[in-house]
Amino acid sequence: xxxxxxxxxxxxxxxxxxxxxxxxxxxxxxxxxxxxxxxxxxxxxxxxxxxxxxxxxxxxxxxxxxxxxxxxxxxxxxxxxxxx
Numbered sequence: 001x002x003x004x005x006x007x008x009x010x011x012x013x014x015x016x017x018x019x020x021x022x023x024x025x026x027x028x029x030x031x032x033x034x035x036x037x038x039x040x041x042x043x044x045x046x047x048x049x050x051x052x053x054x055x056x057x058x059x060x061x062x063x064x065x066x067x068x069x070x071x072x073x074x075x076x077x078x079x080x081x082x083x084x
Contacts, residue, residue: 001019001020001022001074001078002019002020002021002022003021003022003024004021004022004023004024004026004028004031004032008021008033009033011033012033012034012035012037012038013033013034016035016037017037018037018039018081018082019033019035019037019038019039019081020039020040020041020074020077020081021033021038021039021040021041022040022041022042022066022069022074023040023041023042023050023065024042024049024063024065024066024069025049025050025051025052025053025056025063025065026050026052027050027052028040028042028050030050030052037081039077039080039081040077041069041073041074041077042065042069043064043065043066043068043069043073046058046064046065048065049065050065
């Protein structure tokens with residue numbers, strides 16, 4: 001489990017392990033690591049996300065796209081990744 005960072009790309013490509021990437025402002029369709037065992041989790045429904053900005057000016061509060069990502073949603077993705 002990693003945030004949208006270089007570590008997630010290394011895990012997915014070099015280590016070839018199931019990788020769950022937590023996305024905030026980044027667009028998983030554009031920036032997610034490539035691989036058969038890559039899963040992503042992001043909060044949907046925010047009009048401002050994905051924005052790809054290094055700062056947050058959202059009316060929902062600072063980085064709501066990350067802060068409101070629920071533990072249960074992430075846990076579901078973990079279970080899915082481990083079953084592959």
